[in-house]
Amino acid sequence: MSDLRRVSSNPHVRSKTTTSNIMMWVLIALLPATGFGIYNFGLDALIIIVLSVASAVLAEFLYEKALGKPVTVGDFSAAVTGLLLALNLPSTVPWWIPILGSAFAIIMVKQIFGGLGQNFMNPALGGRCFLMISFPAIMTNFITDTYTGATPLANLKNGIEVNVMDMIIGRTGGTIGETSMLCIVLGAMILFALGIIDYVIPFTYIITFVIFVGLFGGYGFNFSYIAAHLAGGGLMLGAFFMATDYVTCPITPKGRVIYGVILGLLTGCFRCLGANAEGVSYAIIISNLLVPLIEKYTIPRAFGIRKKAKKEAK
Amino acid sequence: MARGTFTGGIHPYEGKELSKDKPIKAVLPKGDLVYPLSQHIGAPAKPIVSVGDHVLTGQMIAEAGGFVSAPIYATVSGTVKSIEPRRLATGAMCNSIIVENDGNYDEVEFKPAKPYEEMTPEDKINAVRQAGVVGMGGAGFPTAVKFAPKEPDKIDYVIANCSECEPYLTSDYRRMIEEPELLLEGLKIAVSIFPNARGILAIEDNKPDAIAKFKELTKDEDKISVKPVRTKYPEGAERMLIYACTGREINSSMLPADVGCIVDNVDTLCAVCRAVKEGRPLMERIVTITGDAVADPRNYKVRIGTNYRELLEDAGGFVTEPAKIISGGPMMGFAVFDLDVPTTKTASALTCLTKDEVSALEPSACINCARCVEVCPERLIPKNLADAVEHGNDKAFLEMYGMECCECGCCSYICPARRQLTQLIKGMRKIQLANRKK
Numbered sequence A: 001m002s003d004l005r006r007v008s009s010n011p012h013v014r015s016k017t018t019t020s021n022i023m024m025w026v027l028i029a030l031l032p033a034t035g036f037g038i039y040n041f042g043l044d045a046l047i048i049i050v051l052s053v054a055s056a057v058l059a060e061f062l063y064e065k066a067l068g069k070p071v072t073v074g075d076f077s078a079a080v081t082g083l084l085l086a087l088n089l090p091s092t093v094p095w096w097i098p099i100l101g102s103a104f105a106i107i108m109v110k111q112i113f114g115g116l117g118q119n120f121m122n123p124a125l126g127g128r129c130f131l132m133i134s135f136p137a138i139m140t141n142f143i144t145d146t147y148t149g150a151t152p153l154a155n156l157k158n159g160i161e162v163n164v165m166d167m168i169i170g171r172t173g174g175t176i177g178e179t180s181m182l183c184i185v186l187g188a189m190i191l192f193a194l195g196i197i198d199y200v201i202p203f204t205y206i207i208t209f210v211i212f213v214g215l216f217g218g219y220g221f222n223f224s225y226i227a228a229h230l231a232g233g234g235l236m237l238g239a240f241f242m243a244t245d246y247v248t249c250p251i252t253p254k255g256r257v258i259y260g261v262i263l264g265l266l267t268g269c270f271r272c273l274g275a276n277a278e279g280v281s282y283a284i285i286i287s288n289l290l291v292p293l294i295e296k297y298t299i300p301r302a303f304g305i306r307k308k309a310k311k312e313a314k
Numbered sequence B: 001m002a003r004g005t006f007t008g009g010i011h012p013y014e015g016k017e018l019s020k021d022k023p024i025k026a027v028l029p030k031g032d033l034v035y036p037l038s039q040h041i042g043a044p045a046k047p048i049v050s051v052g053d054h055v056l057t058g059q060m061i062a063e064a065g066g067f068v069s070a071p072i073y074a075t076v077s078g079t080v081k082s083i084e085p086r087r088l089a090t091g092a093m094c095n096s097i098i099v100e101n102d103g104n105y106d107e108v109e110f111k112p113a114k115p116y117e118e119m120t121p122e123d124k125i126n127a128v129r130q131a132g133v134v135g136m137g138g139a140g141f142p143t144a145v146k147f148a149p150k151e152p153d154k155i156d157y158v159i160a161n162c163s164e165c166e167p168y169l170t171s172d173y174r175r176m177i178e179e180p181e182l183l184l185e186g187l188k189i190a191v192s193i194f195p196n197a198r199g200i201l202a203i204e205d206n207k208p209d210a211i212a213k214f215k216e217l218t219k220d221e222d223k224i225s226v227k228p229v230r231t232k233y234p235e236g237a238e239r240m241l242i243y244a245c246t247g248r249e250i251n252s253s254m255l256p257a258d259v260g261c262i263v264d265n266v267d268t269l270c271a272v273c274r275a276v277k278e279g280r281p282l283m284e285r286i287v288t289i290t291g292d293a294v295a296d297p298r299n300y301k302v303r304i305g306t307n308y309r310e311l312l313e314d315a316g317g318f319v320t321e322p323a324k325i326i327s328g329g330p331m332m333g334f335a336v337f338d339l340d341v342p343t344t345k346t347a348s349a350l351t352c353l354t355k356d357e358v359s360a361l362e363p364s365a366c367i368n369c370a371r372c373v374e375v376c377p378e379r380l381i382p383k384n385l386a387d388a389v390e391h392g393n394d395k396a397f398l399e400m401y402g403m404e405c406c407e408c409g410c411c412s413y414i415c416p417a418r419r420q421l422t423q424l425i426k427g428m429r430k431i432q433l434a435n436r437k438k
Helices: A019-041 A043-066 A077-087 A096-113 A123-134 A152-157 A164-169 A181-193 A200-216 A223-231 A235-242 A253-273 A280-297 A307-313 B121-130 B171-178 B180-193 B208-217 B238-246 B266-278 B308-314 B371-375 B382-390 B394-399 B410-414 B421-437
Strands: B025-027 B033-036 B060-063 B078-087 B093-101 B157-162 B198-204 B224-229 B261-265 B284-290 B298-303 B324-327 B349-353
Touching: A019 A043, A019 A077, A019 A181, A019 A235, A043 A077, A043 A096, A077 A096, A077 A123, A077 A235, A096 A123, A123 A280, A152 A223, A164 A181, A164 A223, A181 A235, A200 A223, A200 A235, A200 A253, A223 A235, A235 A253, A235 A280, A253 A280, B025 B308, B033 B078, B060 B093, B121 B180, B121 B266, B157 B180, B157 B238, B157 B266, B171 B180, B171 B208, B171 B266, B171 B284, B180 B198, B180 B208, B180 B224, B180 B261, B180 B266, B198 B208, B198 B238, B208 B224, B224 B238, B238 B261, B261 B266, B266 B284, B284 B308, B298 B308, B308 B349, B371 B382, B371 B410, B382 B394, B382 B410, B382 B421, B394 B421, B410 B421
Parallel strands: B025 B298, B157 B198, B157 B261, B198 B224, B284 B349
Antiparallel strands: B033 B093, B078 B093, B284 B298, B324 B349
């Protein structure tokens, strides 16, 4: 036996959680919402999901190959981006929309800034907002064979009565993955149970939003009005799966609360006061941009450091 | 406000079942004994023997090199063979006294300076200083210095650190099970040094038998109590343990005495008892030889200075070729590249693992998941600190309290991107500490 052995710095053991199995669990947690989307919107939805995921992964692969960087598609983060983008598209979009959106999300939002962990904005939402601005008519066409009217959120805005129960189950028009509050919450439960996402951001987001809508929505704290707001549009998908995106949310405990509150306020503003019925995507990407600032001012005081001591040190 | 735990921390695989049920075995050294002159924090000890001298077991061979220092005693009888630099488990070279064992174990006569009942606190502290007792949990801070804070009447707790949160290690546990009276006596002596102090035995709740035993032993003691603390790594880190037991917080530039606490490890308190009551210097400690690569993992009562290889041979050697050998436990221990190193006052274990989970790891991009923030017991942002180190940004590192890091390893353990966070932060801390000395 050789007498010289490998050495390394402590600790000499590691947990089992890796980046790729975290991303894998996020994919699994999105399955209920994805499945319901396919059930609700049919084959069109399935094709869009496949195209979106495949082109996101391919875009990452080609970009990294072209630049001679290590290929990181094995960490599944590109697949998560592709799936989230697909869930944010209406089932009526033409085939090239998910491809264009995924390529933009991966290359322009994620890779150009340095790849995984360096993007300043959620790639899927960056891709979606790019498509919304470039092709507004295509991106807001929610009329399918099953659902001929406007989305429940648009109805809500125009004062038309909506069926809250249908919204919670998801039997309404909308983007592929956002309609079923039930399926999204089910998926989020998986992530909570595994400790992959924490409660702070989604809950401060939702609570702030509820208070805002209650105060400024024009209907007060009317139960069915607020429930319709919660179940409608991308709020649930956004709060549980996109606001909690690791890369683009604050890592400081206080920062997370502030981030959730800002999200709630912005979403409330966009929905109640803005011209559009929906505002979750924009609220999240704007809040993403505030993250470095939030983190800078919320560095926690270390264990045993007292307030006075901090001033003296400065 | 004692919560029994702290925020953050991790639950690594414990591995304690390998060695926890086997009794401690006393082992006599065969080869030469090596006594490094720096087995403690502070000035190295100064040799008071020369090559060729005959020494007895329990004879002082090096005296304290300053106030914060500790003398070193021979643990066998024999001849001083040489005084030369030898390699330590940490990888550093250290000037050491090498004694050739004559196998007779002739002892000097041990007797306390005074009968215990007549001893003043100063006498007790002197006995501890004279015996060369240092913190045997790993840091090696001279215990006599710890026992002599500026205002002894402000000390209200002496905490016996029986938590043993480091995975695989069972030396403190075995000591608690086999020699509880010795530990308790040591704690009582420490408490008696301070006029207003009470003793706490802080035991992690994964050792219910030890907790029960000490509850039974202390049921008539009004100054000693048992405090079960939650099983979580690093519960036994000094700052975390003080918080768990008293709710008081200290930072890296404070001493436990600043919040009225004294913390001592199990072996240390046993050594205190021996030093004060019997006048015996610190000569032995319990060392865990463990890991899945070892044939018969167990605890040994070792004469300090014994070569690790001898202990390993007694434990039946390796069943499989180990990929990594660690002096200490897997969270805070030092990986050794050579087994020919001596046990020291602070050597708690030798952990031999068949898998090297770490050396070949390729760190990938940080995904900002904040797991390191959640587990950091010091409430730091390890990710930002490591980034500051990678960018060579000393200023940011210091501003974000980088020096508060206790190097417990939780951040590296939990990191899903496998970044070497602890290593980066530790490296920068070393640089900063060296700069401070300049």
